[in-house]
Amino acid sequence: MAEQSTVTFIITRQGGPDSTPYEETFEIPYRKNMNVISGLMEIRQNPVNAKGEKSTPVMWDMNCLEEVCGACSMVINGTARQSCAALVDQLEQPIRLEPMSTFPVIRDLIVDRDRMFDALKQVKAWIPIDGTHDLGPGPRMPEKKRQWAYELSKCMTCGVCLEACPNVNDKSNFIGPAAISQARLFNAHPTGEMNQSDRLNGLMEDGGIDGCGNSQNCVQVCPKGIPLTTSIAAMNRATNIQAFKNFFGSDNAH
Amino acid sequence: MAEHREFFYRRLHSLLGVVPIGLFMVQHLVINHFAVYGEESFNRAAGFMAGLPFVLLLEIFVIYLPILFHAILGVYIVFVARNNTRTYGFFRNWMFRLQRITGIVTLVFIAWHVWETRVQIGLGNADLDYSLMEGILTNPFMFWFYVIGVVSAVFHFANGLWSFLVSWGITQSPKSQKIATYAVIVVFFAVSYLGVRTLIQFAYGV
Numbered sequence: 001m002a003e004q005s006t007v008t009f010i011i012t013r014q015g016g017p018d019s020t021p022y023e024e025t026f027e028i029p030y031r032k033n034m035n036v037i038s039g040l041m042e043i044r045q046n047p048v049n050a051k052g053e054k055s056t057p058v059m060w061d062m063n064c065l066e067e068v069c070g071a072c073s074m075v076i077n078g079t080a081r082q083s084c085a086a087l088v089d090q091l092e093q094p095i096r097l098e099p100m101s102t103f104p105v106i107r108d109l110i111v112d113r114d115r116m117f118d119a120l121k122q123v124k125a126w127i128p129i130d131g132t133h134d135l136g137p138g139p140r141m142p143e144k145k146r147q148w149a150y151e152l153s154k155c156m157t158c159g160v161c162l163e164a165c166p167n168v169n170d171k172s173n174f175i176g177p178a179a180i181s182q183a184r185l186f187n188a189h190p191t192g193e194m195n196q197s198d199r200l201n202g203l204m205e206d207g208g209i210d211g212c213g214n215s216q217n218c219v220q221v222c223p224k225g226i227p228l229t230t231s232i233a234a235m236n237r238a239t240n241i242q243a244f245k246n247f248f249g250s251d252n253a254h
Numbered sequence: 255m256a257e258h259r260e261f262f263y264r265r266l267h268s269l270l271g272v273v274p275i276g277l278f279m280v281q282h283l284v285i286n287h288f289a290v291y292g293e294e295s296f297n298r299a300a301g302f303m304a305g306l307p308f309v310l311l312l313e314i315f316v317i318y319l320p321i322l323f324h325a326i327l328g329v330y331i332v333f334v335a336r337n338n339t340r341t342y343g344f345f346r347n348w349m350f351r352l353q354r355i356t357g358i359v360t361l362v363f364i365a366w367h368v369w370e371t372r373v374q375i376g377l378g379n380a381d382l383d384y385s386l387m388e389g390i391l392t393n394p395f396m397f398w399f400y401v402i403g404v405v406s407a408v409f410h411f412a413n414g415l416w417s418f419l420v421s422w423g424i425t426q427s428p429k430s431q432k433i434a435t436y437a438v439i440v441v442f443f444a445v446s447y448l449g450v451r452t453l454i455q456f457a458y459g460v
Binding site for chain 2: 078079164166167169171172201204205206207208209210211212213214215216217220221227229230232233234235236237238239240243246
């Protein structure tokens with residue numbers, strides 16, 4: 001890429017949850033190896049838009065700055081991804097930033113990802129081990145299983161899979177791919193497995209796994225390369241078996 | 255099942271699409287294909303199907319009710335999707351979109367087709383024979399309407415077979431899903447041939 005002096009950002013902004021979105025253009029001095037976040041930081045230092053008018057700093061969410069926390073997801077040039085890992089040198093200019101459309105906007109590029117955490121609660125994506133006395137060591141996990149389960153554990157609840165999914169929107173109650181894969185992760189754990197029917201029943205609640213329409217966008221866009229569609233298919237099998245157990249089975253506990 | 259009603263309905267939707275609706279469609283096209291062997295042959299085959307014992311009960315429980323359920327829930331499923339092939343133009347996303355488009359096209363086609371054939375026969379306005387279809391399909395507009403209807407129904411079946419395999423957790427690995435894709439492509443072309451070949455026979459007599 002040729003040496004250039006400025007970088008142009010066209011940002012979709014919004015004052016608050018109920019305000020009307022508008023676009024604002026910023027031109028900032030180019031520096032080597034910039035990412036989108038360092039560009040936003042530059043705007044924050046000197047919030048003057050391309051027309052030379054004094055504006056307000058653009059708000060965005062961030063935390064780890066190394067594509068592990070999932071907080072800084074936004075739509076960059078039409079595709080949802082993490083802004084910390086989006087390098088300016090690799091992006092077409094002008095760079096268009098928008099908040100993810102699947103989630104309610106709080107302000108500018110900050111969205112409310114609460115629905116993802118609610119989804120994790122629906123599928124009970126944790127392992128209940130708290131007790132009043134020492135339960136001793138848990139069962140061991142086979143190494144081969146640990147290896148694929150580790151891939152699933154990379155999920156950072158960033159919301160990119162939900163943004164890309166055509167079935168996650170304001171007309172549908174589908175919880176999205178992330179939580180389905182997390183249910184599989186915790187069901188794979190030897191201790192978590194003891195509560196697997198709770199998670200499967202969570203997946204079968206309204207808005208659960210049945211909302212998947214197999215567009216498979218999630219697995220294509222996941223920044224962590226998580227095999228989301230494999231997880232969904234695996235959980236499809238598991239929930240079907242659980243449904244038969246619930247209806248025909250005699251053992252309510254499992 | 256009461257507490258998992260939506261899950262149950264969606265799984266039933268997936269199952270009904272293959273059994274009995276998909277099986278019925280293939281059977282229907284195979285029987286129709288007798289037309290290619292001549293008028294006499296078609297009339298005998300269609301007459302046999304129409305003369306099955308308890309034919310009205312069979313029609314209601316194997317054809318009408320399953321299709322009605324599949325269609326009503328299907329229209330709802332189409333309504334709740336927000337297609338985004340423009341941004342995410344992946345192959346499967348296009349299949350997702352086409353599955354919804356062909357579903358609606360097929361619904362319109364089936365409604366018209368049933369009205370024009372089964373209902374008219376039931377009302378005594380038409381007879382179930384070769385000349386009924388010949389009369390409809392010699393009109394070039396109706397011929398192409400039927401080609402589009404049949405091909406979209408077959409596409410919906412073949413692609414639906416693929417997602418059936420995923421929804422029931424049969425194909426889980428990416429590799430098995432890929433092989434299933436190739437398999438349903440073969441199904442699509444084979445069953446499309448059956449259907450379109452018959453339409454050409456009725457329309458052009460060849």
